[in-house]
Amino acid sequence: xxxxxxxxxxxxxxxxxxxWIAEHYRARGEEVLVRTHPSDTWFxxxxxxxxxxxxxxxxxxATFFFVLDVLYSVRMLRRWEGHDxxxxxxxxxxxxYLPAGLHRQGYHFFCKLLxxxxxxxxxxxxxxxxxxxxxxREHEREMFENIESLRKVRRKVLELSTEGWKVLxxxxxxxxxxxxxDDVLASWEALS
Numbered sequence: 001x002x003x004x005x006x007x008x009x010x011x012x013x014x015x016x017x018x019x020w021i022a023e024h025y026r027a028r029g030e031e032v033l034v035r036t037h038p039s040d041t042w043f044x045x046x047x048x049x050x051x052x053x054x055x056x057x058x059x060x061x062a063t064f065f066f067v068l069d070v071l072y073s074v075r076m077l078r079r080w081e082g083h084d085x086x087x088x089x090x091x092x093x094x095x096x097y098l099p100a101g102l103h104r105q106g107y108h109f110f111c112k113l114l115x116x117x118x119x120x121x122x123x124x125x126x127x128x129x130x131x132x133x134x135x136x137r138e139h140e141r142e143m144f145e146n147i148e149s150l151r152k153v154r155r156k157v158l159e160l161s162t163e164g165w166k167v168l169x170x171x172x173x174x175x176x177x178x179x180x181x182d183d184v185l186a187s188w189e190a191l192s
Contacts, residue, residue: 002085003077003115004188007093008123009154010145011130013170013177017123018089020181030084035073037090043069051142059097059143066094074114093122096156097144103156119188122161125171127151 006018015036022032038044038051043065050062070091080086092114095106125133127150134145144153161167166184170177 001077001081001083002119003117004085004087004119004121005091005117006087006089006121006123007091007157008170009096009125009127009130009150009157010142011133011150012123012125013133014089014123016174017121017168017170017177017181018087020178021087021121021185022085024181024185025085031082032085032087033080033083034087034089035076037073037088037094038066038069039073041069041072043072048142051144052140054143062143063094063098070094070114077115092116093157093160096153096160100152100156103160107160116164118164118191120165121184122157122165122167123170124154124158124167125169127154129171130154 004021006014006021008014018034018036022034025032038047047062047065047069050058050065053061070088073088077086092107092110095103095110097103098106127147130150131145131147134141144150166187168177168180168184
């Protein structure tokens with residue numbers, strides 16, 4: 001089983017790109033599981049519920065439950081060994097939502113604590129594009145889904161993605177993003 005991580009800011013298109021990756025490997029006859037965080041576990045639901053709140057306490061609560069949700073998924077990897085690929089959508093880059101300074105420490109801590117695969121993909125987009133996508137969704141807005149937060153978090157994500165990450169620019173038409181993804185998938189094939 002190979003673990004793949006797809007990460008990025010809210011509204012960047014992580015889930016869409018993860019679906020394209022899953023389709024690619026399924027077309028080759030592989031078993032693929034896509035696990036999005038926050039997930040539908042109790043921890044994930046609590047994290048999502050906290051993200052709808054406001055203030056530092058709710059941010060800390062959302063972070064706490066998010067970490068537990070990811071740890072639960074990592075624990076479940078043994079049960080998913082029958083899959084050829086497991087794709088985690090949103091993983092260690094969630095540390096970019098921590099306050100400035102702490103985001104680096106949190107990122108390095110979790111990179112040591114959690115399994116870090118060779119296949120890391122950052123789906124990048126402009127904050128303006130991300131906000132447009134967020135506004136098109138039918139869901140209650142989360143605390144970081146505003147232009148100021150998206151700008152701050154994107155700067156941190158780009159800062160953290162310097163080692164081992166492939167970066168896919170998902171700001172334009174999907175045909176361009178899919179072409180970039182084809183290049184990423186080809187480079188991953190060379191790792192095998």
